Amino acid sequence: MEGVAAAGGGAVWVCGGVRWMCGRTRKRSLGVAFLLLWGAARVYRYYVHKKRRERWANAGQDVVIVHAFPKGRYTPNMSPFVLKLETYLRLAQITYQVDYEEPLGPKALCPWITLNGEEVADSQLIMERLGRQYDKNFESKLLTKEQQAVARAFSLMVSEHLAWCLRDWRYVTDYGQGIRQGMSHIPLYYYLLFPYLRRRMIKALKIQGVGRHTHSQVQHMVKQDLAALSHYLGEKPFLMGEEPCEVDCTVFGFLSQLLWNYPGSPYIIMLNNDFRNLQQYHRRLKDRLWPDWDSCLDPPRTS
Numbered sequence: 686m687e688g689v690a691a692a693g694g695g696a697v698w699v700c701g702g703v704r705w706m707c708g709r710t711r712k713r714s715l716g717v718a719f720l721l722l723w724g725a726a727r728v729y730r731y732y733v734h735k736k737r738r739e740r741w742a743n744a745g746q747d748v749v750i751v752h753a754f755p756k757g758r759y760t761p762n763m764s765p766f767v768l769k770l771e772t773y774l775r776l777a778q779i780t781y782q783v784d785y786e787e788p789l790g791p792k793a794l795c796p797w798i799t800l801n802g803e804e805v806a807d808s809q810l811i812m813e814r815l816g817r818q819y820d821k822n823f824e825s826k827l828l829t830k831e832q833q834a835v836a837r838a839f840s841l842m843v844s845e846h847l848a849w850c851l852r853d854w855r856y857v858t859d860y861g862q863g864i865r866q867g868m869s870h871i872p873l874y875y876y877l878l879f880p881y882l883r884r885r886m887i888k889a890l891k892i893q894g895v896g897r898h899t900h901s902q903v904q905h906m907v908k909q910d911l912a913a914l915s916h917y918l919g920e921k922p923f924l925m926g927e928e929p930c931e932v933d934c935t936v937f938g939f940l941s942q943l944l945w946n947y948p949g950s951p952y953i954i955m956l957n958n959d960f961r962n963l964q965q966y967h968r969r970l971k972d973r974l975w976p977d978w979d980s981c982l983d984p985p986r987t988s
């Protein structure tokens with residue numbers, strides 16, 4: 686009996702050992718497979734990036750390639766920064782092409798550009814760089830030093846303050862609905878990543894500061910920014926006078942979003958009721974610089 690019991694115990698021990706080894710082997714195989722897949726994905730990504738970069742570098746001497754998110758249903762882009770940059774390129778009459786394959790660039794931000802193989806990120810830095818390269822620095826040519834200071838202050842108010850207040854609506858209050866409505870073709874990754882993007886935005890808003898206020902306080906801030914723009918514009922055709930310059934491109938990018946991509950927000954009502962001159966100003970810029978607006982939408986609008 687004892688011998689049988691000992692043999693039984695030994696068998697259990699051996700089986701357990703084999704199972705343990707199989708488990709370890711399985712885990713190790715899974716680990717190796719994961720590493721191989723990850724490595725293959727990295728190599729593939731590197732190859733695709735290299736091919737794209739070769740293509741962009743050969744787009745033609747001095748042709749600007751703007752890398753952007755996909756077109757919008759109501760605006761040529763859902764990003765105010767892309768619209769700002771495209772509007773500047775049109776104002777400066779610089780030839781450009783838009784690429785939608787790789788929207789995030791070297792600083793993990795959109796937009797960025799490729800120019801003769803060189804990569805530049807951040808709409809403001811891009812405009813300054815192109816201004817120097819093509820001698821299209823409107824503000825320094827058209828404005829006095831004092832006006833340049835005002836233009837810079839407005840530009841920063843819009844892209845570094847108003848922009849955060851609008852992100853608060855777009856990602857937090859509206860839960861990305863306006864973005865979904867404004868795009869005909871939403872990449873799958875957007876749906877998958879939205880909860881993560883929203884959490885990341887809430888954190889960024891808290892760090893920046895706007896995210897610490899109540900929504901009604903943020904709405905009040907937007908109203909004050911719009912009021913400042915509206916009062917300064919007054920009856921002038923463009924913000925700084927008779928001719929448009931860089932700051933108008935910035936304001937245009939943001940007003941376009943407010944007018945079309947913030948359905949259900951209090952901001953459309955503000956523009957309709959309190960700031961009609963901003964709407965007329967926006968139309969003036971659109972008529973002048975975006976005569977092909979409808980054909981730049983996705984799908985193109987035929988009316």
Ligand SMILES: N[C@@H](CCC(=O)N[C@@H](CS)C(=O)NCC(=O)O)C(=O)O
Pocket residue numbers: 764765766793794795796806807808809844
């Ligand atoms: N200061 C930048 C801001 C650009 C920016 O915030 N872009 C947003 C899209 S509208 C972006 O790239 N977000 C990606 C992210 O936050 O990961 C500029 O002027 O270009």
